[in-house]
Amino acid sequence: MSATVTSLHETEFFDTDSLRLLRHNLTLGIQDGRWCLDTADGPISMAGSDRGVPPTLSRLVRAYTRDDQLVPVARLRGGREDLRARLGDRIAVPARPHDGSARGVVLEYVRAQIAALAAADLAVRRGMPDSVHRLRVAARRLRGVFTAYAPVLGGRKLLKEFGGALRWLGGELAPAQLADDTGAPVPQALDSYRYVQLLNALDVLEVVLSEQPRRDRPKAARRPAAKVLPPLARAVAEEVDGRVAALPAAPDQERAVLDVQKAVERLRYALEAGAPVMPVDAEALRAFQRLLGDFQDSVVAGEHLRVRKSWRDLRRDLRPLWTCSGEGT
Template sequence: MSATVTSLHETEFFDTESLRLLRHGLTLGIQAGRWWLDTPDGPISLAGSDRGVPPTLSRLVRAYTRDDRLVPVARLRGGREDLRARLGGRIAVPPRPHDGSARGVVLEYVRTQIAALAAADLAVRRGMPDSVHRLRVAARRLRGAFTAYAPALGGRKLLKEFGGALRWLGGELAPARDTEVQWARSRTWAHERTDAYFAQLTEDANARVRRALDSYRYLQLLNALDVLEVVLSEQPRDEWAPAARRPAAKVLPRLARAVAEDVDGRVAALATAPDRARAVHDIRKATKRLRYALEAGAAVIPVDPKALRAFQDLLGEFQDAVVARGHLRVLQARHGGFEAVLAAEADTADRCVEELPAAWRRLDLGPLWTWPGEGT
């Protein structure tokens, strides 16, 4: 049943005591012996007892409930809008006005990514396409904002633990996403020959994702992010660091430029790097931090994050070729016959490295390099 459809039957709606589901646009209820959950990716419906929320559904919304009990909150005829009308006074969220400060701009982006993290979590638990990638990107965007704009958000010491926890989450998700990409890549040259190999890797990687999302460490991360958002939002302005109080246009471009300079230095050092694969991987990570810094500061930084796309595509192609060679060596040892593909992937990696410096120089990041700085 969709919550937008009214019915002659009464529906008993469930939520946490603080209405966490409704506050995030989700609706859960039971009508005539059938449970349903409305989500951004569509409704879910299943038969069940009225004695309590089925574990299947309660697990799906864990990123929102944080293990708070789901209890009856209303019984009425109608759907989501009727429920919101009944409980509107309890759903109201304190306004978070955008004041144009460095903290205000970045914190608005952080709130968006915290919400994206929970939405992607639900999609992963539902097995939706590309959902692991969405979850991983939300975690990376938060890390990127915390790294680039720490002075506006309370300082590096405060955010250090968040960076570590988000890095852990990304590491737990990485095998599932990487296997998905590599399986699709292999089909161009192996067709079904690698299906059994990648099917096993996918099963193992998905089990790792499930363990991570059901872990106490992940729950702690979600709770800590909520607490951080509230603390940074409600901290009296006169207690903010000077960089946080200043106009975003005076602070964020300078901080983003520092991230761009990091990429620039890594690209310049590539030719003499002792470990080429590691050096390119580090450039790739630094470039992602730059992209997310540009996204978070988009309101005051006149550089389109999409300008980085061609450069990132080149870095991604190199990484895919390196990872593919690792899989190919295993397959070669088991079955043989992959010599030509191994050579082709090596050539792809070499070509990408050769093109990287020129691709970086072609980027239009002029406003970052010429920005007059915070003191103007």
């Protein structure tokens, strides 16, 4: 790849042909022999040749470029806004109207988590504190919403493969989370072909679900979110109900508590995704999750009563899920 030598104080900007970086408010360029990647967390600068993007910078933005080649796209004086003004006609994105449908509300959350995955990936590659945790949480949120709201997103058969891939990613990142604050090496999974495939597939899923004609969507996806989402979230709450009730008789206490924790986490993510129309607050679940963590650390028979009482108290906060006017799917 060859690049035109930049004039004094002019920046040669690099991006993919489809401007993946600029679409996500990132810019990469070289000026007077120094490369600079501007990110939401601040600029990253290094000396380098104008013959091509330094591999270190290319690797940092892999979650955005997906291995597409970085090529010169503009040369000008100025920064991101000037570049956007120059190339604005090439980065227009289709409107995603807020139609109040069940699919519309859940897709807003899905888009936010897809963006969170890429942002956390960049943070991991920069060695930023807590970044691996952020990446794993974004993956778990997507898994949780795909499970709870599958009827409005295309069905469980379609989303099963995504759930498996996201579970794989979380598992690959788990060891690295233990060293999340120490600048540990980037987990190998993030440089794998399977990971790029997952990111590409998530993008395709979002586009397909967003642009599917309304008349072709399942009934649950078309109906008002306030009617559809609370009953689906209630089904997750009822799963927690059953797992908490079964705790005292569980032969494997540690496993049983872990299953409750996972179900509560799925419920919290379901409530977060449905927040615009949901009559309950997901934050109420955090204290219960902490209690479960304490209980798992010291599995004592008497603690069953405390967990069950805490869940009964919390269930009162969740009562609107049972009394709302939702009519299911």
